[in-house]
Amino acid sequence: MDHPPRLSRAARAHLPAEAVRGLPPEGAGVGIVHLGPGAFHRAHQAVLTQEAMAAEGGDWSICAAAGRGRSVVDALRAQDGLYTVTDRAADGADRLRVVGAIADTVSARDEPERFAVAVAASTTHVVTLTVTEAGYRHDPATGRLAPDDPETAADAAGRPPRTAVGQLVRGLQVRSRLDGPPLTVLSCDNLPANGRLLRDLVESFCALLPEREGGPLWEWISARTAFCGTVVDQVVPAAEPGDAERVAAALGYRDDAAVVGEAYRSWIIEDAFAGPRPAWDRVGARLVGDLAPYETVKLRCVNAVHSAAAYLGLPLGAATVADAVGHPVLRPFLAALYERELAPSAAAHGGEPPGVEALLGRLGNPRLRHRLAQIALQGAEKLPQRLLAPAAEHLAAGREPRLACLAVAAWARLLRTPPDERPALDPGSERVAAGLAAARGPREAVDLLRGPVPALCGGSGRDLGDRVADALAELEREGVEGALRAAAP
Numbered sequence: 001m002d003h004p005p006r007l008s009r010a011a012r013a014h015l016p017a018e019a020v021r022g023l024p025p026e027g028a029g030v031g032i033v034h035l036g037p038g039a040f041h042r043a044h045q046a047v048l049t050q051e052a053m054a055a056e057g058g059d060w061s062i063c064a065a066a067g068r069g070r071s072v073v074d075a076l077r078a079q080d081g082l083y084t085v086t087d088r089a090a091d092g093a094d095r096l097r098v099v100g101a102i103a104d105t106v107s108a109r110d111e112p113e114r115f116a117v118a119v120a121a122s123t124t125h126v127v128t129l130t131v132t133e134a135g136y137r138h139d140p141a142t143g144r145l146a147p148d149d150p151e152t153a154a155d156a157a158g159r160p161p162r163t164a165v166g167q168l169v170r171g172l173q174v175r176s177r178l179d180g181p182p183l184t185v186l187s188c189d190n191l192p193a194n195g196r197l198l199r200d201l202v203e204s205f206c207a208l209l210p211e212r213e214g215g216p217l218w219e220w221i222s223a224r225t226a227f228c229g230t231v232v233d234q235v236v237p238a239a240e241p242g243d244a245e246r247v248a249a250a251l252g253y254r255d256d257a258a259v260v261g262e263a264y265r266s267w268i269i270e271d272a273f274a275g276p277r278p279a280w281d282r283v284g285a286r287l288v289g290d291l292a293p294y295e296t297v298k299l300r301c302v303n304a305v306h307s308a309a310a311y312l313g314l315p316l317g318a319a320t321v322a323d324a325v326g327h328p329v330l331r332p333f334l335a336a337l338y339e340r341e342l343a344p345s346a347a348a349h350g351g352e353p354p355g356v357e358a359l360l361g362r363l364g365n366p367r368l369r370h371r372l373a374q375i376a377l378q379g380a381e382k383l384p385q386r387l388l389a390p391a392a393e394h395l396a397a398g399r400e401p402r403l404a405c406l407a408v409a410a411w412a413r414l415l416r417t418p419p420d421e422r423p424a425l426d427p428g429s430e431r432v433a434a435g436l437a438a439a440r441g442p443r444e445a446v447d448l449l450r451g452p453v454p455a456l457c458g459g460s461g462r463d464l465g466d467r468v469a470d471a472l473a474e475l476e477r478e479g480v481e482g483a484l485r486a487a488a489p
């Protein structure tokens, strides 16, 4: 089809019944503002929200707010908020559905007042975020906003806000002026204690405001806003060229906001809402009192295996997670890392890690092109909770975290690789890379990563940094394949 029309409300009547089953009725009001409507939000929370509205009704449509760019907003606006999600199972089945949970869009960067008004609306009961780990602009060691961050400082000085926390606080400020009803804020990023973290960041942002403004504002926010943690799980790779055309071939309409993800979706939410919420619990989400056991399984099992696959797979020529998990030398290493070090560490925190074959089977879904270069981004923000924390606990218990150290060393090795011989990394990692290139060793890299990771020392007095340095030397000496074979024959 040469020029298929764009998906739109007018197209709805012409779409196959199974693709539009469950679309919310037109006119369902907005009850949620979501900051960061990337691929993950569109495939996960928006789908579950649509299902919750189908199960129980309610004005729970989403106002999707892009914090930095506006390409998603423009794509969604051109399609009346409609887009498609393809659930792609490893066994060959695809389920394509049209999602209509997004009823409004706003560019928080270009239309800051409209964004703040959306957060402040008395009909908004929940604000959710997926802005990536780096989007929190925090110092992991303190759990507060990174000191001396010029972007945060500029937001606090009163420019139209550009950081996620600055944008959220501006919205809360307008809500406080209207003395709006209680609000629940849910962080859906892969960060430890993400609800508590976001609360602390909002508090530290208020502390940067002039005292007569920031003090009363925080007092109002802390009394009227619940910051609940969540643990989200679904593999949703970045869109691929050709996705829009694939949808056009299936539906006869082009979709420039199409997303593809695995069929598995999990959402665990801390049950401390300040007000009403969608019936997410009726469509598979779990509301729990204590998130910690779920969080350790997610970060130390799923995400840690992803990061290890990325840093060790890229130098082996793997491009996707499926390539890495299917690699004859890397797969046994990942299995051993998981079974010997990662899963036991999550179990020690009360988690119930999946079996190794189930996990590798899921992540290795050969029908998803989940690029390792995407996962390799923001390593400085990701590795402490994924690999260093379990390794430190292993060490403190008198065991050698050899495999986790090899994975962290592979990150340091990637950063030491000349930029034209490795994928482009994010600015945070490039800063660490520059430090390493300036002859700082992996010990310093581990110090930079440490963040809140406690107890880096083992009984021998040689700490995790020493071990990562040893592992890096081994990688250089033996090559990646040789080191992996030696560690997990």
Ligand SMILES: NC(=O)c1ccc[n+]([C@@H]2O[C@H](COP(=O)([O-])OP(=O)(O)OC[C@H]3O[C@@H](n4cnc5c(N)ncnc54)[C@H](O)[C@@H]3O)[C@@H](O)[C@H]2O)c1
Binding pocket: 035, 036, 037, 038, 039, 040, 041, 066, 067, 068, 069, 130, 131, 132, 133, 134, 135, 136, 163, 164, 188, 189, 190, 191, 232, 233, 234, 235, 236, 237, 238
């Ligand atoms: N994609 C997945 O499989 C998946 C699974 C579980 C959790 N997540 C979480 O969701 C996050 C986003 O994933 P995605 O697939 O939607 O990515 P994406 O690249 O499609 O979207 C990222 C969103 O975050 C915003 N963003 C990026 N950097 C930012 C910054 N520094 N400040 C403010 N906003 C910023 C972008 O504007 C965009 O809206 C991940 O980082 C992770 O924390 C993703």
Ligand SMILES: O=P(O)(O)OC[C@@H](O)[C@@H](O)[C@H](O)[C@H](O)CO
Binding pocket: 133, 190, 232, 233, 234, 235, 236, 302, 303, 306, 307, 374, 375, 382
């Ligand atoms: O940017 P990240 O590393 O937080 O996310 C990359 C992948 O690990 C992530 O996308 C996983 O697919 C996801 O966390 C699985 O639930």
